[in-house]
Amino acid sequence: MACDMSKLANFSTEQQQLIATCVDSYTGDLANYVASNVDTAAGSIDDNIRSRFEKEILHGEKFNYRVYRKYKNDIYAILETVLDQTLPEGWKENEFFDRFVETIRVDLGDKNEFYAEDNGYFTVSKFSGNHWDTIRERMDLGTSFSVPTSWWVVHFYNDFERFMKNIDSFAKMMDKARKSFLQAFQSAVYAAFSNMSDMAPEGFVGHGALSTDTERDNLLELIDKVEAANGVKPILIGTGAALRKLQKNIDENWIATSAKEERKANGIVSSWEGYDLMPIPQVFKQGTFDFALSTTKILIVATNAKPIKFVFEGDSRLKETNDNRDNMDQTLEAQIQVKAGLATVTSDFIGYWDLA
Numbered sequence: 001m002a003c004d005m006s007k008l009a010n011f012s013t014e015q016q017q018l019i020a021t022c023v024d025s026y027t028g029d030l031a032n033y034v035a036s037n038v039d040t041a042a043g044s045i046d047d048n049i050r051s052r053f054e055k056e057i058l059h060g061e062k063f064n065y066r067v068y069r070k071y072k073n074d075i076y077a078i079l080e081t082v083l084d085q086t087l088p089e090g091w092k093e094n095e096f097f098d099r100f101v102e103t104i105r106v107d108l109g110d111k112n113e114f115y116a117e118d119n120g121y122f123t124v125s126k127f128s129g130n131h132w133d134t135i136r137e138r139m140d141l142g143t144s145f146s147v148p149t150s151w152w153v154v155h156f157y158n159d160f161e162r163f164m165k166n167i168d169s170f171a172k173m174m175d176k177a178r179k180s181f182l183q184a185f186q187s188a189v190y191a192a193f194s195n196m197s198d199m200a201p202e203g204f205v206g207h208g209a210l211s212t213d214t215e216r217d218n219l220l221e222l223i224d225k226v227e228a229a230n231g232v233k234p235i236l237i238g239t240g241a242a243l244r245k246l247q248k249n250i251d252e253n254w255i256a257t258s259a260k261e262e263r264k265a266n267g268i269v270s271s272w273e274g275y276d277l278m279p280i281p282q283v284f285k286q287g288t289f290d291f292a293l294s295t296t297k298i299l300i301v302a303t304n305a306k307p308i309k310f311v312f313e314g315d316s317r318l319k320e321t322n323d324n325r326d327n328m329d330q331t332l333e334a335q336i337q338v339k340a341g342l343a344t345v346t347s348d349f350i351g352y353w354d355l356a
Contacts, residue, residue: 108314149341241295300351
């Protein structure tokens with residue numbers, strides 16, 4: 001992803017080039033970095049970025065604490081803008097997110113709005129501290145709805161100073177903040193998706209360890225029911241532990257050599273009885289080492305829509321934090337705050353099988 005230059009109208013031309021270089025060097029798309037109006041003579045990309053910070057943001061002064069204190073708001077504006085453009089890109093190569101998550105960005109205070117084309121269930125997932133709560137309600141035909149958002153926070157320690165002193169690369173500096181956010185967002189999305197089992201209507205739920213032919217036939221009948229109700233071939237989704245339980249009775253004498261190798265490498269094969277499988281990474285409940293997702297639950301999903309709605313609202317903001325005290329080790333501490341929210345909505349019939 002190259003830098004979106006249309007978002008940089010409030011910056012000077014030189015600052016736009018700095019931001020473009022930061023974004024492009026981080027994402028690996030050098031469309032702007034190698035453009036004719038971008039000076040690449042400074043050497044490496046990191047050296048180029050440091051040079052541009054000193055020239056355009058620090059006005060030629062060498063970085064130290066006093067210079068940082070003098071220009072910190074200008075530094076923050078650059079880092080915030082780079083994060084805004086790189087944060088949503090973190091899951092674009094993820095098959096699960098590409099298939100099931102719709103991501104939008106709106107300006108702060110603007111109403112994010114989605115439209116439910118049919119009767120369906122709407123689940124708002126609220127994530128705050130150690131509490132993951134969901135609110136479930138049914139929507140009427142043709143209902144518009146909005147996703148509530150809240151502030152998500154990670155801490156930022158001395159990282160810009162380490163970059164300016166040539167200790168860390170720019171990519172490593174940004175990764176610390178970006179990966180912290182993405183891990184929190186992804187965990188929330190996986191938990192919200194897993195909770196779609198609550199949307200399964202009566203007659204679309206089953207259970208059993210598949211230890212008998214009857215249980216196996218009942219599961220296949222449930223899969224057929226989901227396919228008939230939606231007109232789309234379902235896929236089976238669960239944690240790795242759940243999918244391994246689903247496949248534990250596979251007779252390897254009846255599967256292809258390639259599937260045997262796949263099972264040895266990944267622990268599971270990519271299909272079961274002709275249906276594709278998609279594992280969801282297991283995550284912890286916030287603040288604990290307890291698993292958040294079921295190890296026995298299999299979701300049967302047949303949809304061409306993206307049921308998870310994820311909203312970024314406004315711009316990220318970087319705020320120095322000292323709480324009226326200085327850090328004894330003289331570290332520069334700040335918070336990066338991003339406003340975001342997610343919800344699950346579907347009008348498709350969801351199936352759910354519990355292998356317990």
